[in-house]
Amino acid sequence: MQTVIVVGNGMVGYKFCEKFVEASKNKEYKIIVFGEEPRPAYDRVHLSEFFENQDAKALEMAPAEWYKENGIDLVVDERVSDIQRGTKTIVTAKNKVFNYDYLVLATGSSAFVPPIKGVEKEGVFVYRTIEDLEGMLAYAAKLKETNPNAKAAVLGGGLLGLEAGKAVMDMGLEPHIVEFAPKLMPRQLDSRSSQVLQLKLESMGLNIHLSKATNQILGEEYITGMEFGEDDVLDVEMLVVSAGIRPRDELGKTSGLEMGVRGGIVVNNKMQTSDENIYAIGEVALYNQMIYGLVAPGYDMADVAVNQIIGNTEKLMPADIDMSTKLKLIGVDVASFGEPFMPASKGHSIIFENKTQYLYKRINVSHDGKKLLGGILVGDASDYNMLHQVYLNGMAIPEDPAQLILPASEGGSSFGDVMDLPDEAQVCSCENVTKGQICGAIESGEAKDLADVVSCTKAGTGCGGCKPMVKDITTATLKSLGIEVKDSICEHFDYNRQDLYKIIEVKGYTTFNEVLDSHGNGGHGCELCKPLVASLMATIHADTANKEYAIQDSNDRFLANIQRNGTYSVVPRVPGGEITPDKLIALGQIAKKYDLYTKVTGGVRIDLFGATLNQLPLIWKELIAHGFESGHAYGKSLRTVKTCVGSTWCRYGMAESVSFGIELENRYRGIRAPHKIKGGVSGCIRECAEARGKDFGLIAVEGGWNLYLGGNGGATPRHAELFAEQIDNETVIKYLDRYLMFYMRTAKPLQRTAAWQERLEGGLDYLKEVIIEDKLGIVEDLEKEMETLVNKFECEWTQAVNDPEVMKRFNHFVNSDEEDDNIVFVPMRDQKMPRQWS
């Protein structure tokens, strides 16, 4: 058995282990990994996320058990201090000696701290490890005790520096970025894109100081400021140094390996150092006279070293390394690929810049206009994947290359079809999957749908950025094989939601089993089709969720929202957000009695958290006694109609927005739809109810209401579109009845109105033709159907607490009255919360 020792357990060191385990299956190797840090390898690229949750585990590349399961000895908190090349042994700082056959140095780099006077003072940190961050957090907390407006600076406006800037901002300190160069991210961006990025970051509250050389750090024991010139001082109470990296190459030096003039251990294209049994990978390796500070080349190096050691000697590191990157810096897309800065002698640049939207796109094309050579994207990098592919594969570009970056015109993308990509085009760079592999998996019959493609090629399982492209390639390949790509809802039905809607309506089915037995594929249903049919039954027959509760989504089954620890939250309806003092007191008393965590929701009502299953009916009995009813916060149904106070109180109000909001909320309460629905009513154009961010929104204007349709917040925010102007209450209700019913009839499962409206062929004009001009001749039906739903409304919770059969559903155990003893709460700001997930 041969022994491979890996020194360093960072991202690249871990990747080496992962690839080694995979490639050397059934071969006899012993792997020992040494890490200097106290924990297994973690994702340093996303270090700033540590501030959001302070959960080091979430950043782990793999848990400690993974190493054990794969027969790897992981030794953390132990630095390797010496290599004895003669005897092929290493010595650790704790004076332990180990033999190796192959040694892999993945020691990475450390933060470079420039020799500035005073840099040793308290309050100066580097940004590299979780321990660094913990130190910063503790120091920041101490600062804020005495000065809530404390300032912190980051030295270095490169990629890591800006990440550190975000970290500092998240800690609640006033963030300042100090950069020596005259622009941010000097290595990746040209001056104009850098300016666009700067404007955007400044708009988010970052203070940016360029062309600043720091003379000294001011202060006695601890930092109080930075001095740039004689009268040029920035007062700060904390400093994070992020001025670059230096390879951790001490072991190379002391053991006499060939070194670069400015550090780094020299390697050849096999990742071998000057000693053929010693490999170096990642940021410690000097390849082509370069240290590559990106994770992707590091992973490639790990792959080459693995292959060399197990004997696949033809696997070599390419001479040209693609330094293209796409990242989200403080929520801003930044990407560069190929040659971002191209001299005019090599080609032409095409630049699109829009500072009002913080957008910048530049592409560099060859003089003959036929080849894409590189580019830069700031603000919106959604075209990066495709542009990167076009560049990598030398694909033909449009006659007018500007089309590649101009905002999409009618008719969509100017890129060719994904199928124009050559087979060797790398689609997923994390898992190194080519287009050919994806097509191959489908053509061989191994993969029959997108899920199969993902599981057998691993494409899209890394960062996930390539998923849309993987999907497009899969769909196109299936089509080319004559396989129809259906939008059927799941494996149990060959129909989409709209088909099933018609089937149930025409045949008059009332139970799930009827639908499944007569129109299903012979299976027994699943978590996709059951709630879908439940929703259709609710729309078609005005059923509540109590009727066939076993097919309801978990939340609908228990008429409450399941939370992180399996307890539930309770949200009674507060129409329009109007509530009497007596009802407020009742809510408070009930919450207190059952020790519930209370919070005002985003939809202006009050959420009571932490109710156990057994407590739900008890709580609701009391709420109902005080005049409350279900708020349907758990359903794909109307949530709230948010209102501003309108002309009832407001001196600017043009109409009674509260009264109308209440009327609308009570009208549409309880109806089930493909997804949740929210409304908003504002009393004037100041729009305090944020009505245009809702599925339906009303704004009072001179002469009536302006009606907006199809907005939402969520992952893809969209403003609702102006549908009709200056209409009266009656017309609003007429249009809304028709609109909502039309949506409920034709949308896909879990499709909000915004997405549905966006994909509606003919767009808003078509919608107006259907709803206002009755182009399809259906408005009478739509109105009648809605009227039925409105008239048949019944509060599900009132039904539930009055029916002993239904009440049985809320016992945690069928054979005991005890409650779940697995639930643990911890205190938080005078209330309670579930303990953290381990």
Place this chain on the structure above:
Amino acid sequence: MSVVSSKYKTVKPDEVKVWFKAASVNDFPKDGGACVKYKDLQIAVFNFKRLNKWFACQNLSPEKGEMVLSRGMIGDHKGIPMVACPLHKKTFSLETGENLNGDIEPIATYPIKIEKENVYIGFSE
């Protein structure tokens, strides 16, 4: 969490030493589940009416360590009877306990039988 989950181990039919009488068949919803307490264990029991079969497995979601599987929806995935965890819709085979849409550790399953309208679950201790 690992302490809790270590209590749940699949029991094979030939390992059953105790048949625990849990409740009457009528206490369980058709094509749905409910939770049974046995000593310090929580067992999810499903009445898979469409197959005329009963299944028992741990109530503990192996993904997050919460006692919720009995509140999940049941059905089948390519013919395999399964339950979907209500927290994040991870699906598990009711026959083998295997995670069908990911690589989470499998859940423990238990033998079950119906005698005189009563539901019995098999334990090895």
